[in-house]
Amino acid sequence: MSDSDFFSNWNYPTAMRVGAGRITELPQMCRELGMATPLLVTDPGLAALPMVQAIVEQCLVDGIPLAVFSEIKGNPTGENVQDGVGAFKAHGCDGVIAFGGGSALDAGKAIALMVGQTHPIWTFEDVGDNYLKVNTRGMAPVIAVPTTAGTGSEVGRSSVITDQDAKRKKVIFHPRMLPQIVLLDPELTLGLPAPITAATGMDALSHNLEAFCSSSFHPMAEGIALEAMRLIHIYLPRAVANGNDLEARMHMLAASSMGATAFQRGLGAMHALAHPLGAVYDKHHGLLNAILMPYVLVANRSAIEEPMRRLSSYLGLSETGFDGVLDWVLLLRREFGIPHTWAEIGIGEDAANEIAAMAIADPSALGNPLPLSAADYRGIFLNACRGKLG
Template identity: 65%
Template sequence: MELNQFTANWNYPTAIRAGIGRIQDLPATCQELGMTSPLLITDPGLADLPMVQAALASCKQAGLRCNIFSQIKGNPTGENVTDGVSAYWRGEHDGVIAFGGGSALDAAKAVALMVGQELPIWDFEDVGDNWLNVRTEGMAPVVAVPTTSGTGSEVGRASVITDHENHIKRIIFHPNMLPAIVILDPQLSVGLPAKLTAATGMDALSHALEAYCANYYHPMAEGIALESIRLIKEYLPRAVKDGNDLEARAQMMTASTMGSTAFQRGLGGMHALAHPIGALYDSHHGLLNAILMPYVLKANRSAIEAKLTRLSSYLELEDAGFDSFLNWVLTLRQQLDIPHALSAIGIDAERVTEIGAMAEQDPSAGGNPIAFDAQQYAAIFQSAVYGEL
């Protein structure tokens, strides 16, 4: 495929400007949304890199007054959001550029929400009708610029924020948290190391796969998830093997956005477990999903066997069936150097009961094909700790 064929403007689920070099559209995109002084929120590891400095310079050359905020943890906390809100008001900003990986995007969307609120952030947790408490007129407009292909936060209507005091991840939600415009430029992901390319790519797979298997009726999301998984199968190994493969980077960035679009249908047990584990152990979310994946699939087998048979056929695996798909996942993980057990990344079973209880209560559990109780989640977690598939 010619690389210029990746250039496109889409309007689903929001306005998306896709293509190699589209980062040059950033100043005009900010101006389109009425920004004169955007706050660029990014990961601390990106703040001084050329791509961020170039974006900052282009905004300033276009007459925009732009500053950077980057005090964000790998699992962003409520305190990070509060600090971002302070930076927003201190700099007299009027919009947000969310630039980076999932952590930066989630934090930035939460900052854009909170600059217009009087209630504390936890009052907007995705529980019941909490989102109705949001003062939408005070929210800041957001341009999202992802630099990884995993979370898909650029097309999400929520942010996952860690409540550090209570050691739990909370989903902060409002429909207007969906960024107004997204710039998908695969060149921005070229410098991502192989290990992070693999972990974030497997995160994208977990989104699409759980959306495909979720127990809610949403055929459109199911179709998007199906194609996202196919793209990941074809292009994730290529992106990990050669980070300069722009076609693979472009297809993975698209697949990631598709996975997040699809999980409007729901997620499931991988995320229900990854959220509490990440909150308690401060571990990389995508890597957790990658390790947990086969254990949750096996636990869900009775409810998803027919779906995975169809999926394995679509993916043109050698045999159509649950075992064939599970073996493909295991082979892919091995190819990408993903550990087989949680113990390999320093997670033990000491808090197994606590994690099982937290997983049962996690909002993502609602989409799992089987309604596992705390004891069942604890058993899945323990199997993943010791690598007992």
């Protein structure tokens, strides 16, 4: 397939501009949304790269001056969002371009939400009808430009933000947090280091896998998740092996967006554990999900035999059923150098009770195909410490 085969406009779940080189259309997209002085929200690593400087210069030439805010952590915090709101107001901005991986996308969407609010950000945690407290007239428009293929935050209606005082990740939600325009340009992901490609790709897999295993009735999300995992099966190994494989990068961007669309059906124990682990240990979210994946699959086995049979058949795995999918996941982890235990990334057994209590309270736990107790979560955590499957 040629590069032009991927050049298209989609309108699900929002307006999406898809294709290599389409970053050049960014000024036009700003004008479509009435942005004259956007705030480009990115992470410190990207902000230092020539790519971002080139975008700033291109937009300036096209009459769209950008302010840049990059003071965000890998797991963005409430303080990061507050600082971003300050930058938005100091520069007289009228919109947000969220540019980067999941941290930049989540922070950018949260900043765009908070620029017109009088309540603290935690008021809008995804609990009950808190979203009704949002002053929607104060929200700024958002263009989302992912540079990794993992979180799918570009098509999400929420942001995961760390409350450092509570040592807890909180989901901030409002339906209008969904970006108005998403730009999927695979050229922006070329050369991403293999370990980050692998960890973010496994994050995309975790979203689709948990959505597919959820018992909620949502056939559209189920179908999207299934096809996304086929794309990941084919293209993630290629993207990790060759960071300049444009076709693989394009399909992984699609699979990532598909995962965040599919998990409207629900997530599960992987994310219920990964969220508190990220908040307490400040580790990469995708890596945490990748380590957890086989342990959670085994814990849920009695409830997911049938979906695993369908998945293994759809992927054309040599062994069908649950064992075939588990072997595939373990093979991917070995191929990508993903650690098998918490000890390999500096997490010990001492926090088992704390993490289990936080996991059972996490909103993602509601989507798990089996109801799990705090003792169950503690067991999964300890199995991941000890490398014990089954």
